[in-house]
Amino acid sequence: MLVRFWGTRGSLAVAPTAGAIKGKIAKALVAAGGRRFADEAEATAFVEGELDFATGATYGGATTCVEIEASAGDGSFILCDFGTGSREFGISAFGRMAGGHKRVFNVFMSHLHWDHIGGFPFFGPAFDPNSHIVIHAGHEDVEQAFRRQQEEISFPVAFDWLRAKIEFKVLAPGETYRIGGLDVEVMEQHHSHKSYGYRFTDPTGKTAVFSTDSEHKIESMEGEADVANFFRAADLVICDTMYSLADAVSMKEDWGHSSNIVAIDICHEAGAKRLALFHHEPIYSDEDIQRMHKESIRYEELTRRDDPLEVLCAYDGLEVRL
Structure with missing residues (x-):
């Protein structure tokens, strides 16, 4: 993977x-x-x-978009969220499709806020009549959100002008689905209008978890057992670590995001192998993010229980092989 x-x-x-x-x-x-x-x-x-x-270098500035390439899937593209990073992904996908890659996209939406759907109007394959895009979400109003952002008052290209075959499928938390050749589990998360995390397991047993826009509070960690179970023994957990702990417990409490410290605690409890710090605060500079990464590595070392947890810091262009 x-x-x-x-x-x-x-x-x-x-x-x-x-x-x-x-x-x-x-x-x-x-x-x-x-x-x-x-x-x-x-x-x-x-x-x-x-x-x-x-x-x-730079950690980058595009909003949420993560691709999962399964080593033994069904050949479709697997994508998490249509943030602005999906424009670059679409360009890459065209190159791979020209080389014979299957023109099917299985996309899993964490939620429907602008930073997670704003790349879709610029997603090239949506204009390709030979492409098939299946958008999976936990929200019943997922199609409404995608259509609304392309109304004339907001965008010059109407949703119905898109040429690809586009489907919307609603998934239920607690269920396991077989999609794109992967086993996909869904978890409801604490965020405005709800968000959903996804656990992907390929036929070789490798597991990646995509869990962003979810607030975990350090004073109520005893209530995070369900999250730790969802992260259990994952080869990679991509986790919302938007804020430092100081920000998360002070002026940005109840804003729907988590800290690097809480993510490490949950991954330790889950016995996860790798954590990718993710969903970086837009006002943080590259130096701020790098400093948080170093502090996270040190905190992991100080609080380690058994096996080490590798702490990565996600950046636009990073590739992680599991």
Whole structure:
């Protein structure tokens, strides 16, 4: 199973400012210490080998979109959420379909807020008459949400102008479905208008959990046993860690999101193997996110029970093979 991250920000798509880029260049020049590079390849080796991630790269600014490529599925694309990252995914999908990939998309929606559906009007395969898109959700009003964002007052291309075959299927929490060659379990989560988490298991037994936009409170962890069970022994848990613990328990309490600390606690309880910090706060800089990642790794080490939990930090373009 291969997991590709096409969009990892939460709430709002963001782009790096001119000031942020200047800062990265200035730090890189200082780190180079006056060295000269023969060509771009040598300079790239320096960036990749000697600069920290926040200076030499970026966590990205596209909103939620994650692809799951099963090692033994039915050949369809498996996607989680239609955030703005789905535009880039669509471009990649066209290239793969030209090479013979099946033109079927099974898409699983966590919920229907703008940052999770806003990429759909720019999703190229939706305009392809040979594509078949099946949108799975726990919400009865899923089709209404997708149609409404493409009404004339909001967008110039009406939903009915799309050429692909598009279906909507409502899934029930607590059930296990066979979709795209995977076993898919669904869990209801605590968020405005509800959200849903998904647990994907491929025929080889590899499991990835997609759980974003869910608030887990540190003062009521005894009530999270159902979540820990949903995460049980997962090879990868993609979890909403939008806020630092300080933000989560103060001014942003009850905003529907969780912290890195709580995610680690639940994954420890679940015996999960890897955690991907996800749904990054749009006001956090690359340095802020990198600092949270380092703090998360340290917290995991201090609170580890038995086997270690690998803590990754998701970024646009990350690939994780399970």
